[in-house]
Amino acid sequence: MTSGHGLTRQGFLGAALAASLGGGATAQSAELHRRPIPASGETLPVIGLGTWRGFDVGPNPAERAPLREVVATLLARGGRVIDSSPMYGHAEGVTGDLVVQVAPRERPFLATKVWTSGHEAGIAQMQRSLRLLRTERLDLMQIHNLLDWRTHLPTLREWKDRGRIRYLGISHYTESAYDAVEAVLKAERLDFLQINYALDDRAAEERLLPLAADMGVAVLVNRPFGGGGLLRRLAHAPLPDYAAEIGCASWAEILLKFVVSHPAVTCAIPGTADPGHMAANLRAGTGPLPDEPLRRRMAATLPL
Structure with missing residues (x-):
């Protein structure tokens, strides 16, 4: 099947795999893997940052200090994508302030959402x-x-034509909406889909991720830790024997490596307000990724 942007699914998945080892890096490289945006060929690092909850803080410098370090860690170690939304309280304003303070050499990839009804309100x-x-x-x-x-x-298309946005897309985070998401993906030309996907939440594998690849749509993954509950349940479980094979020192890294090893996934955007967790998340975007037999094993042996 030919994608909505002129790429075959096989060609897109092959390009994604090649880009994940970008720049001639080997599987053991400390550099973040990158994946292409099918609409343009621009590549993005496979680990980014979500700002839900953690960035909903006030102007208190003590509250913002660790968040500034989170942003600085992301950008200094090769990450680019920062995702926010008007529904995340103060997160957009905090993100904007902190990016200006950090003043990175490479401009971050800033994503947000429209979440209201009506043309003028949007x-x-x-x-x-x-x-x-x-x-x-x-x-x-x-x-x-x-x-x-x-x-x-139509407003987003107009803004893209005018250069006010570079890409447009849709987002959701509940399986009950997957039929509607699928219908829009099939009917409309989109650049991005943001959807929930995790080792214990794999429904998107059935139709949405293959469809996104078919249609030439990049995928941002929210809730890669299963909404947070999965990590809590795994807190005291020993790491599986395959952890060392894929360079993982924590369950968080294992969960993220599973998500970004799917060839249709462009970038996972776990949320955190902890600089140490940000550094660990970024490590999950480096080194060897699970192949398909290991992915099946990971899903089959997840301790719950």
Whole structure:
């Protein structure tokens, strides 16, 4: 099947695999694997940052200090993608402030969402996001939870044509919405899909991830730790014997390596407010990734 952007699924998955070892790096390289955005060929590191909950803080410098280090760690170690939303409280404004303070050499890939009903309300919300994120152009605007998507999608296309956003997409995080997500992916030309996917939440593997590859749509993964509950359940479980084979020192790294080893996944965006966790998350984007036999084994032997 030919993708919506002129790539075959086989060609896209092959390009994704090649890009994940980008720049001639070997599997043992400490550099982050990268995957292509099918719409453009631009590559993104496979680990990014989500700002839900953790970045919803006030102006107190003590509250923001660890978040500044999280952003600095992400960008200094090769990450680029930072995802936010108007529904995340103060997160957009905090993100914008911290990126300016960190002043990275390479511009981060800033993604946010429109989450309201109505044409004018959508425009007003997106303009506010630009101000809060301190940028004149966003890398990615997503229609959150498909809310009023038929109204917002033409606006996003217009903004993309005018250069106010670089990419457009949709997002969701509940399996009950997968039929609607699938219908939109089939009907509309999109650049990105953001969806939930984790070692204990693999429903997206059935249709959505293969469809995204078929249609030439990049995939951001939210909730790669199963919404957080999975990590808590695994806290006292011993690491499996394959952990050393794929260079993992924690369950968090194992869970992330499973997610980003799927060839349709472009980038996982785990949320954290802890600089140490950010560093560990980034390690999961380096070194060997599970192959398909190991992925099946991981799913079959997950201790729950």
